[in-house]
Amino acid sequence: MHLAKRQRTIDVTAMVQLLLQLPSFLASLVIVVVLSELLLPDMGWLGGLFWLASGAMAFHRPTERALARHLLNLRHPTPRELSRLEPLWRAVTARTGVEGRAYELWIEDSDHLNALATAGHIVGVTRVSLERLSDGQLAAVLAHELGHHVRGHAWSSLLGQWYAVPGRLAWAGVRRLIRFVTGIRHGRLGFWAAVLLLVAGAAVFLVALKYWFVTLALVAAPYLLAAVTRRAELRADHHAAAAGFGPMLAEVLHMMQATDRESESVMASALSGCGKTVAMGTRTPLRNRGEGLWGKLLSSHPQYHTRLHHLAPYLTQR
Template sequence: MARPMHMDSSAGPHPPRRPARIRTTLVTLLVSLPSMVLGGLLVFAVGALFGSTPALGLTVFWLVAALFVPGPTGDMAPRIFPVRRPRPEEQGALGSAWHNVTRAAGVRAVDYSLWVEDTDHLNALAAPGRIVAITSVALRLGARELEAILAHELGHHLGGDQRARMLSYWYALPLTLLRRILRRIAWRFAVFVAHAAHVVGAVGALRLFGVRKPLDTIAIVVAVATRVGFVLALAVAAVLHFGALVALPLAAILLEPFAERAQRRRGELDADRTAVDLGYGAEMRAVLELWSQRAEPRGRFARLLDSHPEIATRIEAVEARMRDIHTPPPGGPRSAHPPRFASARRFIDGRTGERSRRRDR
């Protein structure tokens, strides 16, 4: 967990307003509604095995329990994510950057915990429990660029969707557990069928027809077919047991992944907006430009299921917000040129100084 940091009460941009946070919370719950409804029906169905009264009581208990189930805490971060506490040599830069960001936002730095993931990929995350994590490579950036990344992650926490995600996770948990059970059963059945096909010679026949990795092909086809069969059987059973009305969430759940990803993309743009509002617009744009150099092109369908907007879209949104607010970042006006990273700035400054010395000669 991050060491305690002094809280500066100086004026700065305020967190997103309460109506905006409420709207984000409602939208987050709405896009998860099909899974939540089906999760409730599963709980009711389990209780119905013992009678109507136990079914109703179990469902009410499950609904109310979400309000009292404790969420994750900062100390739980290493159990959920591959992160560690900042090392002493990292704590200075990370703590200072976080102090500056939270001071600009007007929130308490000590209410959040900071973590580091050892990887060469530039990334960061914000998770319920007021967890903020960055990758080790992010610590090599300039101080302002590091603050921009942290401001983006703080924007996720201030946006209001973290608690909503916890609620949607709890209410969809029965359906999630059922999916995992069906996935495991389907895969074990697929492995059994693949080995049986090898024994009877079907694998050799597939090789004759030019099928590469026939064992894997058989296993994947059988696993997919088994899962589809399970889903169809459960859907028919649900309609027969609960009536045709249950067909609505069953149909809506097919669209839920697309809606959920769209909401996440909207959340990324909102977090970028928070970083700009806190005075890190130019630095946020520079970080996005670096990301764009490593981004791989994705197909149209893949983009529909992507949790992040295209980098070009994010850069355009950041620049549009910068034009809207027309306010300099904390610390006074900065150069109109987009900032680069510390090593690049040192290189440019060194070259400029060398040219000046030559002219002086």
């Protein structure tokens, strides 16, 4: 087996992912420093420094396992599952020159065809993927997820999400406060609640207007980040296809597309029987689907036909 000299790289999509999450990172940093100043006066920098250093936990093996088990609902494979996964994983890593023992294989008890790459060393597949996919198709899925790791997509995405947590928690708290205030409608308390909401809204508006460039970045970042993430999926497809798994990956995409259409047809029939017409967006494997234009713009995975179009050169070559 030939091992590549460089086991991991960081491609353009991973670097852009990190850059696009910079506004959320800065907002979170401000929140952490302000809270640290309130708790430890004149020592706010210490809390910010500790929080910055905590990003290294994303590559800490015990932390990765805790993340997989408790947040992603993954489990270790059974001996029977491992006996099927390990030979395929060795074949995939041997073709790409990657040390396969550096990664861990996990299982998700899900009824959907799906797989994931997260943290620094975790590759997960669903139980149904093991049951329904052939060896070649399952190897193609593993090669796709390995592409996310070796190109830096997995760790850059996790790092960006980790550093955005304080900002997201603060925003969730603001939304809860708004719902609470708007829910008070009776008597003098309701009047002062409306005044408080109006004053707070005016203050937020003035701050957003003064720092319009930050506001614009925060509004546009999710759409730009989704576009870059879709590009990362195409690059992971390219990684699998370049290793010779293009035809098998195309088979998996066709299977998912057929399953998707069948699910939509069943849901449409059920809804038509109730006299309702709704544009459905079902949960689909290896792809997030949304409703309408905004849902597509925020989707983290490209359309099936887009992925198959990019795989076409590898299929005709074969």
